[in-house]
Amino acid sequence: MASRCRAAPLLARVARRGPSTSTATPAAASVSTLARTQPRLQVRCLSTSRPRALQHTAPTRQVKFSSETYPELKRDERFNKLTQEHVDYFRGILGSESAVIDGVTNDKAADDIEPFNADWMRKYRGHCQLVLKPGSTDDVSKILKYCNENSLAVVPQGGNTGLVGGSVPVFDEIVISMSRMNKIIDFDEVGGTLVAEAGTILEVADQFLASKGYIFPLDLGAKGSCQIGGNLATNAGGLRLLRYGSLHGTVLGIEAVLPDGTVLDDLCKLRKNNTGYDLKQLFIGAEGTLGIITKVSIQCPQRSKAQNVAFFGLESYELAQQAFREAKGQLSEILSAFELMDGGSQELVVKVTNNKRPLEGEYPFYCLIETSGSNAEHDGAKLETFLEDVMEKGIVADGTLAENETQIRALWGWREGITEALSHLGGTYKYDVSIPLADMYQLVEDTRARVDAAGLLGDTDEHPVRAVVGYGHMGDANLHLNISTRRFDKRVEECLEPFVYEWIQARQGSISAEHGLGLQKKKYISYSRNDTAVQLMRRVKSMFDPNGIMNPYKYI
């Protein structure tokens, strides 16, 4: 259960109005005076951490090897096997004993290596025997140069919080863990430019920035353990994209080491620099297949002084779209999140947490709106005017406003607790997709109908599927489609794939909105990218990494 769910849902109720004075539906209501008169919080650090890395301590021995899950994958025989000589060379470079975890010459190191070999979801597991922890860009350069010359494959690894198996080895690739390169190098307090090493934990960077009145322009569930280098390598999206845009816009520069050891110093600190191709962009979202990002320069916005959260119930997806359009128009520059949850996803949270729902009635859809601005009074007034308006227009059936930070966390719990609730209930087929808004939720309905028609969905134990639910970042047209199962049943996967991917392709959606390709989606790229693009990508890959040592078997 996510920590936020534990907060008591003691919320300012939006009172239903008596006789409506407008043409709105009977469900229309006004914001309570209580909500209107209460002061809002000034300055709040919105933390969404969930220490995924803690799961490293769980026993991972029983995780199935990826080489078994994907029997079609064969070890690339171009790569040499690790020897004592290789290990000695790396020890010579890295010096410190703790910077090398050697399972090549020391069988006892297996337990220490295991957390680097498997992902936190325990879906992917490699056969890695050597973990290297460089302490500097020069270390990374020497490691890659040697690996390139000696045909040794590598997997760059940040916080290992990915969801598609991109950061763990498949066979015996060397893991290059960036965790020791975690220094904040520079911060320009006037310009807001942060320069830090790639292994810096996202939450550490954000807390540093909070002390300066700034914010990292990215926030996601794994912030307590993910690293900013990994965030760039996977082009992480998360909760703040609606407000601050993607990393392609906020990252100003990178330092990266190319597969042959060359250091590409493109650590620009300027917002504008039109001198040649913007090479850094290729590394953002390349999932470690072109080189290793060692340092990051990023433009950080001022931290908002005020934050407000509202939670609505809505009668249809059509109305949720209308609410989004109204929120963009009326809340505009202060809108920082617009999240969608369907009734089914909220039911699962109730089932697992037993928490009291924030609204009295039950609705087929819920939205969570967050605003962030520089003036609590102004923001509160805007949000309340907005709420009154969407209720009077009959767009929103019921709603509530958080009164304090505890209530803000509690409301967020109804969005962020879904993943956790799902994981408590058994296996889940997860699809992180992007679809033009008008069609977005239809995918959940069509999938549910298909699973139901196949006789797989039901409340009783004979049905392998418990529920088909959808939720996500409506502001980014990013849907998380989740199929919650009671047990593994091959028929479920056959029912879902390639159906889901074909459905998305037909609507020009993306089969991976923010999670990337990794190992999981490598073979599905053609559903979202045409042959021309994929061929060009392969040429880019060959240009940067002719020997293919960087994160092999994955991506494209």
Next chain:
Amino acid sequence: MASRCRAAPLLARVARRGPSTSTATPAAASVSTLARTQPRLQVRCLSTSRPRALQHTAPTRQVKFSSETYPELKRDERFNKLTQEHVDYFRGILGSESAVIDGVTNDKAADDIEPFNADWMRKYRGHCQLVLKPGSTDDVSKILKYCNENSLAVVPQGGNTGLVGGSVPVFDEIVISMSRMNKIIDFDEVGGTLVAEAGTILEVADQFLASKGYIFPLDLGAKGSCQIGGNLATNAGGLRLLRYGSLHGTVLGIEAVLPDGTVLDDLCKLRKNNTGYDLKQLFIGAEGTLGIITKVSIQCPQRSKAQNVAFFGLESYELAQQAFREAKGQLSEILSAFELMDGGSQELVVKVTNNKRPLEGEYPFYCLIETSGSNAEHDGAKLETFLEDVMEKGIVADGTLAENETQIRALWGWREGITEALSHLGGTYKYDVSIPLADMYQLVEDTRARVDAAGLLGDTDEHPVRAVVGYGHMGDANLHLNISTRRFDKRVEECLEPFVYEWIQARQGSISAEHGLGLQKKKYISYSRNDTAVQLMRRVKSMFDPNGIMNPYKYI
């Protein structure tokens, strides 16, 4: 003179306070009650157009050929010369008579071709004999395929409003004008995604969006004639970057034709799509050297309902930096421009326009602040509180707030009129650079001191340099250094170069913040990019354009 300068500068004066109640300097003042009580405008289309293309009608015969200005440039003999056969082929593809301007077989076409041969500043001029105006992506594909197979060099041309000679030919390259491909294809009113052909004029796109309540996330002086494809190809920055970020963040997808005629359809309409390398990013800022952008998909923000503008006088650059920091903190999400002008630049505007200054006194520095938000009352209150605060703290010496659109335009005229004033006074050496904020203005001072020490600067006619001034987008650390001259004198250029570039390099600045490289800065790239980066760029160029037909002699 820029049109905005013509508006009467009838501004709400910020009254100097009597005995100060704070510890502020005597210059501290409060915002006048007049300014406070006047209502602010709701909805305003901030147009900054200047029809650069009109200059096409000026006689360009006397513009010096670039091949003479740059005698070291030789025509690449790999490229074939145009023949009647080539022209016939293109006529066959394009059909319409007006789609081909043929100076190869028809001497009388020279006048029609001239506007495509020279730039609006009349600094660059090519020997082009053939202009093609494709009407579709298929046309572009057929043209490029033929050119690639027949070794014919091409120059893609949008509105031809660039500043570095990137969009005009040097020798006899074929100009491919995108002006006929100007359709708006699609707009998603909920998501705010615009899809349009590359030849769409920026202002046309913006006006279309205005009718839908949205705004194009880019605004610049040439909006009345520049094209969105050219904006992408040059990674235009402009006036809204501080608020909406760079095109690397807002562009969602492109369709582009590669040099061999292959169509790369990457016209994604999604904010999130993590499926492989983000190839479109390479085309943003590539200045037509990798292919031709034919369609653009871009994320557009809601149009702000309210806009406010304030204009300050400040006693030092240090105080201007403090004002910027305060503006970011206090105005935060509504701050849409923070422009810096030095006293010298304002003196030139006065000299040319004879307009009454917006402030009573004269100051070494001025700032213009613009806010854009969804609530005029809230924004006005924030701006006034901010003004009172920075005056009480002694950061700002004097200031004024615009009361209506005329006044907003008049205040903007003091910033936007500088370029125009300079052009009235004679030749100008212009540097569009980016330097970390703390050092930014020092470049102007050091350059002025150097020119002065060389005996070149003075008020009398014997001195070739009239003034060394600086202004620009402070919010983006983007400085426009301008050296206004009375006449050409070789000593001035020798005094300036490579001094300016070396100065910028020493501070890790950019020698081209937003104007690009083109022909003008091709040879200076090493001041802002290291050898590793330039070598990689050359490899990228070779991969995409092995025959080098795309916009040769320029960029890298």
